[in-house]
Amino acid sequence: MTGGTLRWATEADAREVAVVHVDSWRAAYANLIPSEVLAALSVEQRTAGWTRWIAASLRGDPTDLDAARPHRLLVAEDGERIVGWAAFGPGRDPDEGHRGELGGLYVHPDHWSTGVGASLIRRVEQELRTAGHANAYVWVLSGNERAIGFYERQGWHPDGASKIADEGSARALVELRHTKPLT
Numbered sequence: 001m002t003g004g005t006l007r008w009a010t011e012a013d014a015r016e017v018a019v020v021h022v023d024s025w026r027a028a029y030a031n032l033i034p035s036e037v038l039a040a041l042s043v044e045q046r047t048a049g050w051t052r053w054i055a056a057s058l059r060g061d062p063t064d065l066d067a068a069r070p071h072r073l074l075v076a077e078d079g080e081r082i083v084g085w086a087a088f089g090p091g092r093d094p095d096e097g098h099r100g101e102l103g104g105l106y107v108h109p110d111h112w113s114t115g116v117g118a119s120l121i122r123r124v125e126q127e128l129r130t131a132g133h134a135n136a137y138v139w140v141l142s143g144n145e146r147a148i149g150f151y152e153r154q155g156w157h158p159d160g161a162s163k164i165a166d167e168g169s170a171r172a173l174v175e176l177r178h179t180k181p182l183t
Helices: 011-029 035-039 043-059 116-131 145-153
Strands: 005-008 072-078 081-090 102-106 135-143 158-164 175-182
Touching: 005 116, 011 043, 011 072, 011 081, 011 102, 035 158, 043 072, 072 116, 081 158, 102 116, 116 135, 135 145, 135 158, 145 175
Parallel strands: 102 135
Antiparallel strands: 005 072, 072 081, 081 102, 135 175, 158 175
């Protein structure tokens, strides 16, 4: 596969987006996030959340989204199955609205190293440039060497910033910011 077909998500995609989300978290974060947190992930709960999120993003209604700046959701299909997705838009962190943000990029583990992630990130970069962003950032969980390597191969590099992530874990999880000029 060289990346699949890319298109904008619809509410009907919420369940497949949730499956990719849960399965990729369980595989990618197996040694980073406590097993009880990963085991508690629910496709049904994620489906409900994604249904609301996608509907709000399609309406452009930031009051229903995670933050005041709405993101869009791009999905990658292999045939008729969603195998990856990327959420992006203006930076949601304080004072970062001028930069683009890749809020999340996940590919189903069955499709890792097939070009899906590279296709998604190239399209995200293009969309962010078109929206007028000269550079962009993404937060990556510290220790997620596979993702860090992927982003670095795509030209995203750590800028030294970090923050504590809250993923329902009793231990602190650190995220590292990677940035890329888009011009």
